[in-house]
Amino acid sequence: MIIAVDGPAASGKGTIAKALGRHYGLPVLDTGLLYRAVGLSVLKQGGDPDLEADALAACDFGDDILTDPALRSEAVGSLASRVSVHQSVRQALVQRQRDFATQPGGAILDGRDIATVIAPDADAKIFVTASVHVRAERRYRDGLAQGGHPDMDSLIADIQARDIRDMSRDHAPLKMAEGADLLDTSDLTIERAIQQAIALVDAQLEGRRQG
Numbered sequence: 112m113i114i115a116v117d118g119p120a121a122s123g124k125g126t127i128a129k130a131l132g133r134h135y136g137l138p139v140l141d142t143g144l145l146y147r148a149v150g151l152s153v154l155k156q157g158g159d160p161d162l163e164a165d166a167l168a169a170c171d172f173g174d175d176i177l178t179d180p181a182l183r184s185e186a187v188g189s190l191a192s193r194v195s196v197h198q199s200v201r202q203a204l205v206q207r208q209r210d211f212a213t214q215p216g217g218a219i220l221d222g223r224d225i226a227t228v229i230a231p232d233a234d235a236k237i238f239v240t241a242s243v244h245v246r247a248e249r250r251y252r253d254g255l256a257q258g259g260h261p262d263m264d265s266l267i268a269d270i271q272a273r274d275i276r277d278m279s280r281d282h283a284p285l286k287m288a289e290g291a292d293l294l295d296t297s298d299l300t301i302e303r304a305i306q307q308a309i310a311l312v313d314a315q316l317e318g319r320r321q322g
Contacts (some may be wrong), residue, residue, distance in 0.1 A: 112137065112217035116229035118239035119285060120188065120273050121246035124297040127239055130305040131248060131312060135219070135234040140211045142222030142229070143191060144214065145204050145253055147173050149189025166194040170203040185261075192273040195223070198282040205229065215270035217244065223277055226288035235315040236291035239306055245297045248271050 118124040123261055125141055132139035150160055150167045158165030180189055196198050205228070212218050212230045220229060222253040241249075247266040254261030279287035287293060292311040296304045 112235075112316070113212050113221040113233040114210070115230050115233040115236045115288070115291075116219065116221040116239060116308075117223060117225050117227070117237070117285070117288065118221075119223075119246070119277065120155035120192075120270055121169075121249045121322045122239045122241045123249075123301070124221045124237075124239040124284050127294075127296075127300060127308045128219050132219050134309055135312075137219050138211075138214070138269045139221070139311075140208065140272070142204075142208050142220055142225065143188075144177055144182055145207065146178045146195045147187050148179075149194045149200060149204075149250045151176065151181055151187050153180065154187070154190060154196060160190050160193040163199055165198040166197050167203060168201050169194070170200055176186070189243060189269060189273065190286060192276050196276055196282075201283055202230075223285045226282040226291050227286060228283045230297040231288065234310040236288050237294055237311055238287040238291045239296060239304075239308075241295060241297040243267060243270055243274070253262070281321060 112135070114137070116128045118123045118260045128139050149166060149172065152169035152172050153165055155203070156169060158169060160166055174246045190205060208220060214218055226233055244267065247263060247270055248268045251261045251263055292315065294304065294307055299307065
């Protein structure tokens with residue numbers, strides 16, 4: 112069983128994917144970490160994330176970088192959005208994601224193009240979203256919790272810029288896949304969002320069984 116969870120930054124898709132993994136007993140891959148790893152690698156190599164050659168060269172990273180705390184920073188998140196516009200980078204990471212998705216027993220993947228590119232035949236598809244302001248508030252609280260001094264206006268601007276890059280890129284743009292269910296978490300608690308996600312997945316799985 113493959114469950115695809117797509118959506119923009121700070122929509123709650125990562126939290127929901129992890130909860131679905133616990134509920135269904137499936138491994139979970141945050142595919143955004145792969146792009147963050149590329150972005151961080153570019154930074155460490157002194158390259159330019161907007162240059163395709165530099166970004167592609169940074170795709171040859173080891174799994175150890177996936178545990179680097181720096182991957183979770185806002186700065187690396189922005190780098191990930193910038194390197195992900197390059198087609199060669201996306202192609203370099205596609206097989207890695209598909210191998211995870213097709214492992215025995217199934218898996219859950221969250222990202223931007225799971226249901227549209229990586230696993231279009233997923234058994235269940237959810238597109239998680241939230242308003243820009245709500246997403247910025249979440250990033251703001253995360254920043255404070257980590258001891259930082261985030262600026263709300265900067266966070267809003269960054270999220271809007273990332274949305275534009277993700278939705279307007281030529282290759283694998285962020286969009287809701289055919290057959291996916293929309294889950295807007297703007298006014299939902301974490302617990303309620305997870306409950307609704309499970310209900311949506313259960314309904315899709317039941318529909319497949321009956322179909």
